[in-house]
Amino acid sequence: MAAALPSLTPLLIFARILGLLVAVLIFVWALAFSSSFGHLPPAPDDRIFDVLHPLFMVIGFILLSGEAILVHSWLPGSRNLRKSVHLILQGLALTFGIFGIWTKFHWDRGFLANFHSLHSWLGLSVFTLFGAQWMMGFLSFWHWREVRATRERVLPWHVFLGLYSYALAVTVAETGLLEKLTLLQTKRNVPRKGPEAMVVNSLGLALALLGGIVVLTAISPKYTPSLPTIKQPFVSNSKPLSS
Numbered sequence: 707m708a709a710a711l712p713s714l715t716p717l718l719i720f721a722r723i724l725g726l727l728v729a730v731l732i733f734v735w736a737l738a739f740s741s742s743f744g745h746l747p748p749a750p751d752d753r754i755f756d757v758l759h760p761l762f763m764v765i766g767f768i769l770l771s772g773e774a775i776l777v778h779s780w781l782p783g784s785r786n787l788r789k790s791v792h793l794i795l796q797g798l799a800l801t802f803g804i805f806g807i808w809t810k811f812h813w814d815r816g817f818l819a820n821f822h823s824l825h826s827w828l829g830l831s832v833f834t835l836f837g838a839q840w841m842m843g844f845l846s847f848w849h850w851r852e853v854r855a856t857r858e859r860v861l862p863w864h865v866f867l868g869l870y871s872y873a874l875a876v877t878v879a880e881t882g883l884l885e886k887l888t889l890l891q892t893k894r895n896v897p898r899k900g901p902e903a904m905v906v907n908s909l910g911l912a913l914a915l916l917g918g919i920v921v922l923t924a925i926s927p928k929y930t931p932s933l934p935t936i937k938q939p940f941v942s943n944s945k946p947l948s949s
């Protein structure tokens with residue numbers, strides 16, 4: 707007898723609520739505490755570049771790439787449609803990520819001067835991994851035969867690396883929040899238990915929870931009405947991340 711698979715709807719709804727919470731919190735931080743952004747003394751034109759980095763990375767990069775992963779869990783229609791929406795959303799996330807990193811190179815301090823922290827090193831690694839993944843997906847989508855044949859074989863790796871780079875991106879954002887908050891608390895006397903710290907810490911918690919829910923949804927079995935299914939926790943019965 708075919709066992710019924712649990713619906714993914716509650717997980718999807720929870721992921722969207724958390725995504726919304728993350729977006730609201732980052733806007734509250736950017737708007738209500740705007741004096742925390744920019745170099746000392748704050749210059750109006752460099753403040754915008756400083757504030758755009760977390761906005762682009764969190765909303766543009768992490769929330770969009772999470773949505774791209776979730777597409778495989780809810781979008782009805784053909785596999786090709788899911789693949790194209792997945793590819794477009796990941797492409798948009800990548801574009802936002804490029805702009806987000808570019809904002810940090812606005813100050814003309816030289817390329818190497820920027821890479822002094824775990825955050826910047828991890829950030830660049832995640833980005834390189836993400837870009838390579840997207841390029842493989844793009845080439846295979848256009849049916850470049852050799853790439854496609856190879857990719858069918860390496861599909862489990864694509865799924866693993868996709869989830870790994872997403873989880874790593876969330877970790878990078880957490881290190882960015884920590885670095886920025888530490889900087890504010892040590893250099894600008896922002897109180898450790900004040901409202902700004904509450905907003906940033908809540909943002910970090912919501913991001914961590916969101917990352918877990920997105921990964922859990924991606925690896926949960928999907929309901930396919932035409933096929934008899936066997937309940938296999940944490941093993942997907944379709945190919946969730948192919949693009």
Ligand code: HEM
Nearest residue numbers: 760763810811820823825826829830875878879882883886
């Ligand atoms: C997936 C998300 C993120 C990625 C991939 C990322 C990537 C990067 C990279 C590559 C740099 C080096 C460029 C430079 O230093 O000029 C950087 C710098 C920086 N980022 Fe992020 N970032 C992310 C999210 C965030 C968030 C959420 C914050 C919070 C405010 C943040 C704060 C900073 C700060 C303060 C710097 C300058 C100091 C440093 O280089 O460590 N980042 N980021």
